[in-house]
Amino acid sequence: MSMKSTKVKAIPVRASAGNYAVLCEAGLVGKAKAAITGLGEFSSVHVVSSPKVWNAVGKAVGGRLDIPRAGNVHLFDDAESAKSLKSVEMIARKLVRAGADRKSVIVAVGGGVVGDVCGFAAATYLRGVALVQVPTTLVAQVDSAIGGKTGVNLPEGKNLVGAFYPPQSVLVDPDLLRTLPDREFRGGLAEVIKYGVIADAQLFRFLEENMPALLRRDAKALEHVIRRSIEIKAHVVSKDERESGLREILNFGHTFGHALESVTKYRKYQHGEAVAWGMMCAALLGREVAGTPSKDAARLVSLVRQIGPLPAWPDIKPRVLLDAMRSDKKARAGKLRFVLSAKLGTARTYEGVPEQEVQCVLRCAPQFLVRSSASMEKFDG
Numbered sequence: 001m002s003m004k005s006t007k008v009k010a011i012p013v014r015a016s017a018g019n020y021a022v023l024c025e026a027g028l029v030g031k032a033k034a035a036i037t038g039l040g041e042f043s044s045v046h047v048v049s050s051p052k053v054w055n056a057v058g059k060a061v062g063g064r065l066d067i068p069r070a071g072n073v074h075l076f077d078d079a080e081s082a083k084s085l086k087s088v089e090m091i092a093r094k095l096v097r098a099g100a101d102r103k104s105v106i107v108a109v110g111g112g113v114v115g116d117v118c119g120f121a122a123a124t125y126l127r128g129v130a131l132v133q134v135p136t137t138l139v140a141q142v143d144s145a146i147g148g149k150t151g152v153n154l155p156e157g158k159n160l161v162g163a164f165y166p167p168q169s170v171l172v173d174p175d176l177l178r179t180l181p182d183r184e185f186r187g188g189l190a191e192v193i194k195y196g197v198i199a200d201a202q203l204f205r206f207l208e209e210n211m212p213a214l215l216r217r218d219a220k221a222l223e224h225v226i227r228r229s230i231e232i233k234a235h236v237v238s239k240d241e242r243e244s245g246l247r248e249i250l251n252f253g254h255t256f257g258h259a260l261e262s263v264t265k266y267r268k269y270q271h272g273e274a275v276a277w278g279m280m281c282a283a284l285l286g287r288e289v290a291g292t293p294s295k296d297a298a299r300l301v302s303l304v305r306q307i308g309p310l311p312a313w314p315d316i317k318p319r320v321l322l323d324a325m326r327s328d329k330k331a332r333a334g335k336l337r338f339v340l341s342a343k344l345g346t347a348r349t350y351e352g353v354p355e356q357e358v359q360c361v362l363r364c365a366p367q368f369l370v371r372s373s374a375s376m377e378k379f380d381g
Contacts, residue, residue: 011230014238015148015166022146022230026223028173029057029134032064036105036132039168043103048091048118050078053110053136056179061109061134071098078113080266083153085161091121105130105168111137111184112144112271116162119150123165131167136176138188139272142195142229143250145170147237153266157327158258164242172230174223186308187272189214190253193303194279195229198249199236201345203228208299211306249347252339253279259324260314268311276304277313277365284361286340289353296344313366318359325358 010021023035036045047067049058054075067073074094076087100106106129108118115133122131135145151162177185189211196204203225207214213221233250240247257278261269269277283300286292325336336358341347 011234013146013166013234015241017166020166020169022170022172022234024172024227024230026173026175026219028171029060029064029176032061032134032171033066035169035171036065036107039130039132042105042130043101044099045072045105045107046095046098046100047073047107047109048114048121049073049075049109050114051075053078053114057109057136057176065107074098076117078110080113080261080271083113083117085152087117088121088124088152091118092125095125100125100129102126102129105132107132107134109134109136111135111140115140115145116150116159117152119165119167120152120162123150123163128165131165133167133170135170135172137180137184138177139191141172141174141226142188143191143233146230146233148241157262157324172226174219174226177217177222184270184272185217186215187270187276189307190272190276190279190304192225192229194252194275195232197279197300197341197344198252198347199232199345200228204303204344208303211303248349249339252341252347253282255325255328255338256281258328259321262324263316263320264314268314273310276307276310280304281361281365282338282340284364285338285353285357286342288357288360289350290340290342292340292342296341299344318362321362322355322358
């Protein structure tokens with residue numbers, strides 16, 4: 001796959017509440033104030049971030065946005081365990097005390113947790129105020145900041161309370177990834193792999209050929225895969241904003257992944273790591289349910305393993321994971337549904353997947369997936 005210039009002015013996204021654009025360009029943060037000013041007149045600008053993120057990028061982002069006073073920067077814990085209604089209330093109260101009104105704009109600066117929580121706060125504060133996403137992690141840049149899905153977790157499961165609330169704009173600057181810890185960066189590559197599996201076999205091949213460069217954070221390779229991932233996400237959510245059909249393919253690997261996050265109380269895995277495990281499980285399940293060729297399943301497992309070591313599979317019984325999957329928002333009447341890929345570059349939802357097949361994968365995963373993917377043929381037999 002040839003790698004053309006990845007510099008792009010705008011990737012359009014259609015939404016019922018108003019179309020918006022994703023801007024993706026190295027150094028874009030330097031133009032953030034102009035980009036936000038171009039959206040309209042706002043009475044005040046309020047940044048929502050986390051202490052960790054703001055310490056890393058606050059000078060670059062805050063200086064460029066020209067925030068008038070420190071009271072307009074609102075920080076909260078961005079751990080997955082803090083993705084809760086309590087955090088939404090805290091942000092809303094901070095906004096009240098800072099004088100944010102209906103003509104204010106909220107700028108979410110951070111990863112997926114910041115974007116999801118801040119997005120839900122923006123959707124509900126004064127019944128909705130303007131939102132701009134400035135994602136600072138790879139997962140957020142290619143996935144969670146795009147598409148208007150906001151929400152928080154409950155003890156019973158992930159993202160069970162939320163709203164569809166599109167931003168006014170998404171500003172993606174790959175340069176912000178320079179300060180991203182290695183573990184978070186590698187986890188983000190799992191979401192990029194997902195796009196290759198579900199929608200673009202050429203992207204998948206590019207990842208196979210260029211993973212070492214990506215792990216070195218080579219600027220050209222990285223900007224290329226970020227842009228292509230955004231294009232795929234924008235295309236899918238523009239066709240299916242509220243996840244009534246096509247958009248479900250974006251959940252490839254997520255049914256397993258969300259269950260792993262939930263049963264470990266969001267403390268063992270970063271989201272991308274759980275998705276990485278989930279995609280490998282989906283490869284095994286696809287082999288049994290969707291007829292995924294062994295070669296494709298092996299390539300997927302091999303590519304995921306290249307992103308680096310993952311936290312170990314939890315010492316939890318398959319039945320507990322199955323119960324968590326029934327609470328997943330994609331389940332219907334307690335029946336399991338999975339996004340599977342019958343062939344690299346395509347995916348769809350499979351209804352009524354037999355529980356015994358899922359249990360087989362859950363029993364095999366911790367042993368099988370630590371071996372070389374070359375042993376996929378043995379699983380096939």
